[in-house]
Every structure is written in structure tokens, then in C-alpha cells.
Amino acid sequence: MKSYEVNFDGLVGPTHNYGGLSYGNVASQSNSQQSSSPKEAALQGLAKMKALMEMGFQQGVLAPQERPDVAALRRLGFSGTDAQVIERAAKEAMPLLVASCSASSMWVANAATVSPSADTADGRVHFTAANLNCKYHRSIEHPTTSRVLGAMFANQQHFAHHAALPAVAQFGDEGAANHTRFCCEYGEAGVEFFVFGRSAFDNRYPAPQKYPARQTLEASQAVARLHGLREDGVVYAQQNPNVIDQGVFHNDVIAVGNGEVLFYHEDAFLETEQMLAELESKLAKVGGKFQSVCVPRSAVTVDDAVRSYLFNSQLLSRPDGSMLLIVPQECQANERVWAYLQSLTSSGGLIREVKVFDLKQSMQNGGGPACLRLRVALNETELAAVNSGVIMTPPLYGSLTAWVEKHYRDRLSESDLADPQLLLECRTALDELTQILKLGAVYPFQIN
Ligand code: SUG
Numbered sequence: 323m324k325s326y327e328v329n330f331d332g333l334v335g336p337t338h339n340y341g342g343l344s345y346g347n348v349a350s351q352s353n354s355q356q357s358s359s360p361k362e363a364a365l366q367g368l369a370k371m372k373a374l375m376e377m378g379f380q381q382g383v384l385a386p387q388e389r390p391d392v393a394a395l396r397r398l399g400f401s402g403t404d405a406q407v408i409e410r411a412a413k414e415a416m417p418l419l420v421a422s423c424s425a426s427s428m429w430v431a432n433a434a435t436v437s438p439s440a441d442t443a444d445g446r447v448h449f450t451a452a453n454l455n456c457k458y459h460r461s462i463e464h465p466t467t468s469r470v471l472g473a474m475f476a477n478q479q480h481f482a483h484h485a486a487l488p489a490v491a492q493f494g495d496e497g498a499a500n501h502t503r504f505c506c507e508y509g510e511a512g513v514e515f516f517v518f519g520r521s522a523f524d525n526r527y528p529a530p531q532k533y534p535a536r537q538t539l540e541a542s543q544a545v546a547r548l549h550g551l552r553e554d555g556v557v558y559a560q561q562n563p564n565v566i567d568q569g570v571f572h573n574d575v576i577a578v579g580n581g582e583v584l585f586y587h588e589d590a591f592l593e594t595e596q597m598l599a600e601l602e603s604k605l606a607k608v609g610g611k612f613q614s615v616c617v618p619r620s621a622v623t624v625d626d627a628v629r630s631y632l633f634n635s636q637l638l639s640r641p642d643g644s645m646l647l648i649v650p651q652e653c654q655a656n657e658r659v660w661a662y663l664q665s666l667t668s669s670g671g672l673i674r675e676v677k678v679f680d681l682k683q684s685m686q687n688g689g690g691p692a693c694l695r696l697r698v699a700l701n702e703t704e705l706a707a708v709n710s711g712v713i714m715t716p717p718l719y720g721s722l723t724a725w726v727e728k729h730y731r732d733r734l735s736e737s738d739l740a741d742p743q744l745l746l747e748c749r750t751a752l753d754e755l756t757q758i759l760k761l762g763a764v765y766p767f768q769i770n
Contacts, residue, residue, distance in 0.1 A: 325509025335386030443550030452497030634690030711760025
């Protein structure tokens with residue numbers, strides 16, 4: 323049976339702004355308080371989805387969330403009408419209003435961890451929504467994420483959904499941003515590669531000194547258990563704590579994998595040799611030949627990687643078996659990174675082509691091409707069971723761009739977040755969106 327990797331991209335929400343909310347994420351910190359363009363951000367994301375669809379890849383879309391999250395503000399003690407809740411939060415605790423307005427759900431690589439049916443004990447595709455417990459503004463995403471994923475992958479014969487792990491730092495889980503899968507064909511059993519930043523219960527694993535390690539070993543192990551993965555089908559590796567301290571807040575800022583290939587930076591992991599050997603032997607057991615492409619620090623420094631987001635690229639398989647790398651334009655702007663990419667594609671290896679995209683609005687908050695997509699490997703039968711409303715087509719692209727043009731503001735700055743009108747605009751837009759994407763009622767304002 324045919325199988326595919328379907329990329330579901332997060333649609334940028336109408337409140338996209340630069341809140342400076344993510345300590346440890348260099349771009350988020352350095353662009354704090356700048357004014358944003360939600361409209362441009364959403365159109366940039368849609369342009370990437372359209373381009374991939376036109377290149378022949380399976381492309382889907384994942385809906386944004388209701389923001390400001392008034393219910394979250396109410397849980398923090400703000401009361402009155404929705405407008406009063408927003409006004410009071412703006413007056414008394416602006417950082418909490420800013421957090422409740424973040425459009426961070428656009429980075430859907432963090433929405434969930436997904437295991438394809440060929441890897442799981444019950445033969446279904448498993449999803450575990452990420453608790454995103456490290457940052458308050460992200461920790462409020464998972465209830466709606468679960469409802470949206472449930473509406474997209476509703477068929478229980480093929481899809482199994484797990485609630486987010488316990489909401490404590492010991493089970494800090496950032497979803498697919500620290501998860502990669504190696505395989506021969508997407509529909510065949512593969513090896514799932516979980517990268518963690520620290521252990522919550524075992525102090526033999528070193529932790530970073532400066533910035534938080536968001537993903538714990540124990541969270542990754544829990545996800546593997548929930549999904550019913552074989553021991554032989556899982557490899558765990560620790561991220562190098564020194565690179566976390568240099569701004570590599572997720573593994574997908576320093577490594578990306580696809581098919582039988584891992585593309586990574588020399589400094590990305592601890593115990594790299596052992597890890598590569600385990601990946602090679604486990605992939606061999608399912609008939610695969612593991613290949614790794616290591617980018618040496620002499621060619622590209624960790625700082626270059628953090629600034630350019632070279633590794634936050636999408637590594638995609640072309641029909642002839644070669645691979646294509648989708649990179650943000652910041653890679654072209656960095657001389658060393660661009661020179662490296664030229665040498666990589668002309669070296670005769672598997673990665674033959676690089677395509678550049680302008681995702682500046684998202685990049686300024688630390689979200690590159692790979693952050694914006696959730697990969698779901700599906701066979702033909704499973705793909706047919708996905709809610710067809712979320713699969714990208716030329717007419718859907720047309721409807722979504724018209725919807726963005728109609729509802730989104732050109733500019734947004736911090737003071738605009740205090741305007742209760744923004745909530746009404748967001749709800750009006752999302753109500754229409756759930757009809758366009760055929761999602762049914764998924765948002766708090768549609769349910770309560
Ligand atoms: O969690 N930025 C996100 C970026 C997530 C990128 N995802 C992956 N690497 N997979 C984060 O740090 C910034 C929001 C702000 O500051 O307004 C933010 O949440």
C-alpha cells in the first residue's frame with residue numbers, strides 16, 4: 323500500500339505578536355515588543371503550504387487557537403465580562419495578558435508526538451498532545467490542540483489520541499520538536515528517535531546551566547509507552563546541554579531527520595558515536611541503512627545554526643529517492659551557512675536541492691519551517707480517513723488567503739492586545755474557519 327508523510331502546517335493566528343515570552347529562545351528574546359504583522363505572518367505560512375502542495379507533497383493545515391484566552395485569565399483571578407477581564411489584566415498584569423494572547427500554537431511541531439501505525443502495538447496512528455509545560459503561554463495550548471487533532475483525525479479505527487502528560491516540569495514534553503523517525507518507507511516499521519534535554523529523576527544526566535531543558539527523558543519514555551512502541555523501535559539520546567545554553571531550546575534547532583538520513587550538527591548530542599551505532603543497528607533490523615550527515619563546527623558554528631535555523635529545515639523525500647531541504651531565508655543571509663549548503667548539494671550525496679522561504683514573521687519568534695509543521699506518516703487508507711477539510715488543495719488555499727485578508731490586522735503591537743475588539747475579531751474569524759476546515763465546534767467560545 324502507498325504511504326506518505328503528510329505535513330500539517332500551523333496556520334498563524336490573528337494575534338501573532340512578539341511578546342518576548344520564551345526565555346532560552348534567542349529570537350523571541352531579541353525581538354520582544356517589536357510590532358508584528360499577523361496578516362503577513364499567516365500569508366507567509368500559507369505560501370509555504372501552497373509551494374509544497376504544488377511540488378507534489380501531501381500538505382494539510384492545523385487551525386490556530388482562540389486568543390486572548392479569556393478562560394485562562396479567569397483561572398488566574400480576573401473576573402467580569404470578557405471585555406472587563408481583558409481590561410483588568412491589561413491594567414494589573416500586562417505580562418499575563420500578553421501570554422494569553424500568544425499565537426504560539428502556530429508552531430505545531432510542538433503540538434504533539436505522532437507515531438505511525440506501522441510502529442505501534444495496536445496498529446493505529448497514535449497522538450500525544452504536548453503539555454508544553456516549560457512556558458506558561460504554551461502550557462495553555464494542549465486542551466484545544468487535543469480537540470482540533472480529534473476533529474482532524476476522528477476515525478477511532480485508525481487514530482488513537484492521548485491526553486497531554488501530567489503538567490509538571492518532570493514530565494515536560496515539547497512534542498515532535500524532539501522526535502524524529504527513521505524508516506525505509508513511511509508505511510513500514512521504523513525507529514523513533516527521542517531526544518531529551520535532561521532527566522527529572524536521574525541526576526547522572528548533566529543539565530544545562532543557563533537556559534531550561536524543556537524535554538525530559540521521562541516524558542519521552544512515557545510517550546513511547548503510551549504509543550505501544552517496540553523496544554527495538556526506539557532510541558533515546560541526550561541533547562548536549564551546552565548547546566541548550568547557546569539557544570538550542572529544541573532538538574529541531576540543531577538536527578533534522580527523514581527516511582534513513584539524520585542531518586545534524588557536530589555539537590548537537592552527548593555520546594554521539596554510541597547513539598549513531600544504536601540508530602544504525604535498530605534501523606538495520608527493519609531493513610534500513612542508516613546514514614548520517616554531520617555538519618562540522620568548523621563549517622557552521624552553533625551560533626550560526628541558532629541564527630540561521632539551518633537545521634530547522636524540512637528534509638523531504640523526492641520521488642527519485644533524493645532529498646530536498648526547505649530552509650528559511652536567514653540561511654541565505656549567513657555566508658557560512660549558505661556556502662555549506664552549496665557544498666552539500668553539489669557533493670553528490672542524498673540531499674540535492676535547497677529551497678528558500680521567507681518566514682520572517684515566524685522566525686522572529688524562533689519558529690522556522692520545521693517548527694511550523696507536524697509530520698504525520700499515513701498509509702492510503704489512513705489518509706482517506708482524515709477529515710478532508712484540512713487537506714490543502716488549490717481551492718482551500720484560495721479560501722484561506724481570502725479569509726486571512728478579510729480578518730487579519732496588518733499591524734499589531736502590545737497596546738493593541740488590550741483592545742477587547744481583538745477578541746471579537748478573533749472569534750469571528752475562527753468561527754468562519756471551523757466551517758472552512760469542517761472542524762465542527764472546537765473552540766471554547768463555540769463549546770461553552
Ligand atoms: O516555544 N516561540 C516558540 C517557538 C517554537 C519553535 N518550535 C520548534 N522549534 N519546534 C517557543 O519558544 C515565542 C513567543 C513570543 O515570545 O511572543 C515562542 O513561543
